[in-house]
Amino acid sequence: MLILAFESSCDETSVAVVEMSEETRRILSNEIATQIATHALYGGVVPEIASRAHTEAISSLTKRAMENAKVRKNEIDAIAVTASPGLIGALLVGVNFAKGLAAAWNKPLIPVNHVKGHAAAAYLAFPELKAPFFALIASGGHTSLTYVKSPTEFTPVSRTRDDAVGEAFDKVARVLGLPYPGGAEMDRLASLGDPDAIKFPSAAIEGSLDFSFSGVKTAVLNYSNMQKQKEMPIVPEDVAASFTRTVTRSIVKQLAGAYEEYHYDTLVMAGGVAANSHLREAVSKFAEKKGIRLCMTPKALCGDNAAMIAAQGYFEAMAGHFADAALNAKATAGKSVF
Ligand code: KG4
Ligand code: ZN
Numbered sequence: 001m002l003i004l005a006f007e008s009s010c011d012e013t014s015v016a017v018v019e020m021s022e023e024t025r026r027i028l029s030n031e032i033a034t035q036i037a038t039h040a041l042y043g044g045v046v047p048e049i050a051s052r053a054h055t056e057a058i059s060s061l062t063k064r065a066m067e068n069a070k071v072r073k074n075e076i077d078a079i080a081v082t083a084s085p086g087l088i089g090a091l092l093v094g095v096n097f098a099k100g101l102a103a104a105w106n107k108p109l110i111p112v113n114h115v116k117g118h119a120a121a122a123y124l125a126f127p128e129l130k131a132p133f134f135a136l137i138a139s140g141g142h143t144s145l146t147y148v149k150s151p152t153e154f155t156p157v158s159r160t161r162d163d164a165v166g167e168a169f170d171k172v173a174r175v176l177g178l179p180y181p182g183g184a185e186m187d188r189l190a191s192l193g194d195p196d197a198i199k200f201p202s203a204a205i206e207g208s209l210d211f212s213f214s215g216v217k218t219a220v221l222n223y224s225n226m227q228k229q230k231e232m233p234i235v236p237e238d239v240a241a242s243f244t245r246t247v248t249r250s251i252v253k254q255l256a257g258a259y260e261e262y263h264y265d266t267l268v269m270a271g272g273v274a275a276n277s278h279l280r281e282a283v284s285k286f287a288e289k290k291g292i293r294l295c296m297t298p299k300a301l302c303g304d305n306a307a308m309i310a311a312q313g314y315f316e317a318m319a320g321h322f323a324d325a326a327l328n329a330k331a332t333a334g335k336s337v338f
Pocket of ligand 2: 114118139140272303
């Protein structure tokens, strides 16, 4: 099945063509236009600007995705699009474009949940991966440990009660004066600092599998203010390393707790924060120790991209989940996110 997919939920416009079947998972093209440079000027994503930039980029990206995949429109079997969750104006650009194209080309339309899409990126790198599996999904807007019973049935067993982990990385980066989005730069700095330099509070909630990242984020802010007040230096490398160690340990602690409870044998790691090298190393060690098969999304597919939306779109299509002409975008997918 050849799927043309669209992603426009936040600050990346992406269009991909992916071939999916029982045995095949092949990315033919995965074009991404990032708006990071534009939003960096404001220190965060400006929704209105994001919507306009998606509108500007989406037509030419589609042309490029089709050309690079070397396919013609009559070969496309279905069109998938991120319909939730995300910035509403940004989502609407992709949804409307996909709807228009589906109508013009007479193709079935598949709405895809963005967070499920992140987990589906793992299918592209691990062709033999099949649900059920357990997933750590960590991005700028979402953090959970989720049981994926079938490719379309997601049950979170742990979630963040406040900030998402990526959001915490970005806010700490901002305190350190790093450009938006700070996640990748925090990763680099953390490799240069002492992870034991500063003690920050755990993000793992005691007696629960849930997370709270706002406490550790505030602790970094307080530490920074205290150092300034005392006219003491702030070593960004040490702050980044200490914060990263706390966050990484918190995540591994909850993964271990969930393992005790659910005895999962396959763990998928996905989402923008899954690109973090320190987290990758810590989760790899944990999985190795427990004998868990770890399917870590390759770094290139951790961030927002349309290939992952195509992969999830395939499974949604297999489950008969198509949209009609009334498809709308939703900023939130409901209480459970999925
Ligand atoms: O999945 P994603 O691209 O978008 C959302 O769906 O939110 O995730 C973006 C988030 C941002 O917060 C970004 O700072 C973070 O992922 N991120 C990282 C790294 N690369 C991206 N966080 C930590 N370490 C990284 N290497
Ligand atoms: Zn995302």
